[in-house]
Amino acid sequence: MDDTNLQTDLQSPDSSDEGFSSFDSLSHTFTPLPARSPTPPMYGVQSVDEQVSISSTFSMWHTLPPDLVFSTSDSVLFYVHSHLVLAMSENRFHSLIPIPSIDQPYNSVIHVPEGSQTFNIILHLVYNIPSKHYSPSMETLSSSVDRLSFYGVQAKKHIVAKTPLYSLLLSYAPLFPIEVYTLAAKHDLLDLAIAVSSHLLSFNVFSLTTEIGEQMGAIYLRKLFFLLIGRNEALKRLLSQPLLPHVPTDNCSFHDQRSLSRAWSLASAYIAWDARPDMSTGFLESSLNPLVSKLTCNLCKESLENRIRNVITAWSQVKRTI
Secondary structure: OOHHHHHHHHHOOOOOOOOOOOOOOOEEEEOOOOOOOOOOOOOOOOOOOOOEEEEOOOOOOOOOOOOEEEEOOOOEEEEEOHHHHHHHOOOHHHHOOOOOOOOOOOOOEEEOOOOHHHHHHHHHHHHOOOOHHHOOOHHHHHHHHHHOHHHOOOHHHHOOOOOHHHHHHHHOOOOOHHHHHHHHHHOOOHHHHHHHHHHHOOOOHHHOOHHHHHHHHHHHHHHHHHHHHHHHHHHHHHHHOOOOOOOOOOOOOHHHHHHHHHHHHHHHHHHHHOOOOOOOHHHHHHHHOHHHHOOOOHHHHHHHHHHHHHHHHHHHOOOOOO
């Protein structure tokens, strides 16, 4: 069986296996039956009456039998395939996986320091399968990504666009924008940081703590500051351009147009004073359009409407990501 079929098998466990129909549960607890043949020792199993927890996704019931067992700090067992784990790791999973000999294959449970929630996300990355249905917390996701390097797995190499974990992290951006951006920055996940940065336009940089700034690092902190400051300055430049007068007419001289120029300057200065990187085009339009209704000269109206339209169009085209 190739790796693709194995991953498909893991995503769709056989619902006919009693006690394993609820795929959204991280693990299932059961009382093991007496073994009929020699089996690897199970962590925490002292007798046949003791209950153990086994991962619902990484269980022993798969078409291709697992040859490796991990036990987390909260005593949940994960049955996995050594060739997939080793293919992802550059240090034999922190040297936890021994080199098997011909006479002695993998035959023991490997203990890991993580809890099952965190380790579950790590293994889903290893197998490149979605873990969204578990609804992990942002803290769990962050902890899982931080622990990848411990096991010799490069986050930058494997958390890329269109992968399940990348998509899951991006889906958390609307609710946890600074947390996801900081996590992406810490591990140099540029594509993810770019995608998340559009959710940070309303972020108050003065609320940024020293701890977050240090985790983010100078490069990504600079990128974020340049995005927010750059958009502010761009909006101010757009609003600071004076309104061009039209050719004088009998009903509207240059002197008459000065009042419109002053009104535009006051309105644009008011908006520029409160300029924000996340200021919407709708707010700009609703703030500037009342000036049009006060005009009696059609040429002045046309000139002002064109200016408002140009400002809104130009603002909508200002870069919204790092």
